[in-house]
Amino acid sequence: MADEVVLLDFWPSFFGMRARIALAEKGIYYQYRDEDLQDKSPLLLQMNPVNKKIPVLVHNGKPICESLIIVQYIDETWKGKSPLLPSNPLQQAQARFWADYVDKKIFPSLRDTWSTTGEQQEAARKEFIEALKVLEGELGEKPYFGGDSFGFLDVSLVPFYSWFYAVEKCGNFSTEAESPKIIAWAKRCMERESVAKSLPDSEKVYNYVLENKKKMGLE
């Protein structure tokens, strides 16, 4: 019986991108469905009744929710190719810790940098830059966060790269100037087909951000 894999997603979502990259790394054929978050499909509401959020991976009718959980599920189910989590428990723990850090620090500060103004925006920008620097320290001289191979933490962080351009314009700063190693790492990741195919064009994201700012009444 062929596997039926569906991804309920929203094109600018970094969380959705994580799932796309993981599926591409494993070479899995799947059906992509873009959701209208103002008008969520009955399938989404049925598959994620608790949070009603994307991404949701539906594998043979069974839903898996929460991006990092989806990535782990993909890694555990399709073991043959491109392992994403290290096999060593300590390294696994480190990858999980930093992926959680990305969710706690990068996501909210990036969001607040484009969606707020004044003092709040300033504070968000500072936190975002600081978090990038901490991650730069964690990366060190390695080609990927996973070491020599592209791994779980790389998948967790690289989606945010598609938003850097938008956030730089809104926050008036340069990520390359602040954390050059992160940019170098991101460009390296973008050379992978799985990443290049899964991330939207930065200009498109910027236009999306501008549209939202207008809707929110921010310039």
Add this chain to the structure above:
Amino acid sequence: MWALKLKGVPFEYIEEDLFTNKSELLLKSNPVYKKIPVLIHNGKPISESTVILEYIEETWPENPLLPVDPHERAIARFWIKFMEDKIPIMFAFFLSNPGEKQDKAKKDCLEVLRTIEEHGLKEDKKFFGGTNIGLTDLVFGLLAYQWELMEEIVGVKLMEVHSFPRLHTWAENFKSVSVIKENLPDRDRLFARLKGRKEVLVGSSKSH
């Protein structure tokens, strides 16, 4: 701590003074957040409670606390994350005093409990994962014993047995697991400690 005991792993427990004097060991082991819990295994630190639980599960596979099936694992992880995300709501209720803020905290808490009751627990399963206790149950452990005391301190009962029968059944099942039963703190001492904690953080009953 429960996870380690369920796996029969011997360990040393170090209590930290969080408010006035974090130990050097803690600051060195968790420089990013400077918080507990931190597990130190053969000198290597691991932080963040869910990361620690996964590490324990990977390192000591005997007495498994996560299901084998990837989809079941994903569900277990989903609920672990859910509870982790909702802990601030539960604590907001605990620390609240009568007034508008408390009304909102009550509403938020009830919604959390209702979601768990309706979606998290299944009629025919003893625990979150099925017939055996697992990581998810440990994360929800707060609701099995401590929560009742917290409700008493606030003076508001939310988790009534007729509204949340599955949660109550689960709580009884949880507390009857021998490792859990043997490690439950003394009720009165815990009550006093929680009350003291609330007073330190919020001050005694004042309207906000």
